[in-house]
Amino acid sequence: MQTTPSVAPNRQRYRLNLEYAGTGYSGWQKQTDARTIQGTLLSAAAAIFKDPGLEIQGHGRTDAGVHALNYTAHLETSGGGRLSASEIRDGFNELLPSSIVVLAVAPCGPRFHARHNCLGRSYLYQISRRKTAFHKKYVWWPKEELNSGAMAQAAKIFAGLHDFASFAEQQELKKSTKVLVNGVFVYEDKNNEMVRLRVVGSHFLWKMVRRMVGVLVEVGKGNLTAHQVAGFLEGPSDIPCRFTAPPSGLFFEQAFYDQEEFDLFLAGAAPEPGRQG
Numbered sequence: 519m520q521t522t523p524s525v526a527p528n529r530q531r532y533r534l535n536l537e538y539a540g541t542g543y544s545g546w547q548k549q550t551d552a553r554t555i556q557g558t559l560l561s562a563a564a565a566i567f568k569d570p571g572l573e574i575q576g577h578g579r580t581d582a583g584v585h586a587l588n589y590t591a592h593l594e595t596s597g598g599g600r601l602s603a604s605e606i607r608d609g610f611n612e613l614l615p616s617s618i619v620v621l622a623v624a625p626c627g628p629r630f631h632a633r634h635n636c637l638g639r640s641y642l643y644q645i646s647r648r649k650t651a652f653h654k655k656y657v658w659w660p661k662e663e664l665n666s667g668a669m670a671q672a673a674k675i676f677a678g679l680h681d682f683a684s685f686a687e688q689q690e691l692k693k694s695t696k697v698l699v700n701g702v703f704v705y706e707d708k709n710n711e712m713v714r715l716r717v718v719g720s721h722f723l724w725k726m727v728r729r730m731v732g733v734l735v736e737v738g739k740g741n742l743t744a745h746q747v748a749g750f751l752e753g754p755s756d757i758p759c760r761f762t763a764p765p766s767g768l769f770f771e772q773a774f775y776d777q778e779e780f781d782l783f784l785a786g787a788a789p790e791p792g793r794q795g
Contacts, residue, residue, distance in 0.1 A: 530599060532606065533626040534559075534574075534591045539617040540765065541655050546579045546589075555580070555618060559591070562613040566606065567597030577632040577773040578639065581725060583765030585656065587642070588621065590773040592632045632773070638700065638720055638780050640771040640787075643731045643763065645713040657712070658731075658767035664738035666706050666713050670789075672737040672744040673702035673715070675751070676730060684750040685729040685758045695723060702730065705789045713738075716771070716787060725762055732761030 536559075544552035548560065559574050572595040580586060601609070603623040610620040629635075646657040647664065676699045683695040698720040705714040715734065717727050733750065736742040750758055774780035 529594055529596045531626050531628055531630060532593045532595075532603070533622075533624045533630060533632070534593055534620055535622040536586070536589050536591065536618060536620045538586050538589065538619070539655070540580060540583050540585045542617070544582045545584065546576050555586075555589075556591075558614065558618060559610070562610050563593060563595070565613055566601070566609040567595045569595045569597035571596065575632050577636045578721065579724075580770050581728070581765050581768075584768045584770065586770040588772045589770055590632050590636070590775075592626065592630060635775055636721075636773050637777060638718060638774040639722065640716060640718040640774075640783070641722070641727050642769045642771045643715040643717070643727070644767045644769070645715070645731075645735065647711050647713065655766055656769075658735075658764050660735055660739070662739050664713060664735065665740065666704055666738060668740075668744075669713070669715075669734045669738040670704035672734055672742075672747045673704055675744060675748050676702045676717075680751045682723055682726055682751070684753075684755040685726045686723045687725055697721060697723065697726070700784055701787055702734075703787050703789055704734075718784060718787060728763040728765065728768060729758040729761065731763040731768075733758050735763065736761050 538555055540555070542553065544554050546555045548554050548557040556574060556576060560572075563572055563574060564570075572593065574591055574593045576589065576591040580589075603625060607620050607623040610623075614620070644657045645664070646653065646659045649659055650657060679696060679698045681695055682697050686695050700718040703716045705716070707713070715731055717730060733742060733747055737744065737747065749755070772783070774783065
């Protein structure tokens with residue numbers, strides 16, 4: 519079992535929940551030569567806490583251009599004792615660009631770790647059935663008609679513990695590519711203008727969710743069959759990489775740290791009758 523280092527006595531750890539529009543950012547992870555979500559948060563935190571040793575760790579990385587509805591991170595600092603949680607939240611939101619919002623700040627136990635303690639994660643992907651003037655940055659418009667019923671049936675193939683090597687980047691192949699996917703669910707808007715996919719799992723490989731979505735869109739177009747999708751999990755294939763969906767439609771939805779909460783979320787994740795396909 520992986521152990522989480524405890525916080526030094528003079529340091530405080532806080533749990534952060536935030537939302538962000540990922541357009542214009544090179545993903546979550548700090549980079550020396552690119553604008554990232556983590557790097558932007560660290561710059562704001564440095565101004566708030568005046569602590570050169572502060573750290574911010576997220577539950578996982580998101581790709582360039584990917585958005586987040588409720589991203590979880592933790593912050594560790596020796597400069598937070600004079601500030602309340604609400605003051606920290608407001609301080610962040612005064613300094614951060616409008617594309618990043620800290621939703622909540624709460625003191626947490628010294629052993630809470632945003633990544634190590636995470637039990638599961640969920641993503642949402644938005645596919646528009648028509649050209650849109652208002653949501654281009656937040657959807658993918660494949661332009662062709664989609665059979666969402668066929669997509670929903672093929673999506674069930676991903677559920678379970680599988681080897682997702684066919685959906686991984688080359689550098690991911692150096693470690694285990696087995697991932698437990700709790701479910702992939704397809705939702706059809708009542709006005710028939712949007713198809714949404716929810717992908718829930720223990721963790722995800724780099725670009726894995728976008729390749730799952732791309733493959734399911736090809737099923738919806740009639741270019742791939744469910745049998746072919748199953749084959750991608752049985753042995754390595756470079757086909758899923760060809761269909762990587764754009765980052766614009768992908769939103770990190772939620773990280774889970776309580777098993778009961780995670781179970782309740784999964785129990786309600788299936789689409790309502792009449793909304794699938």
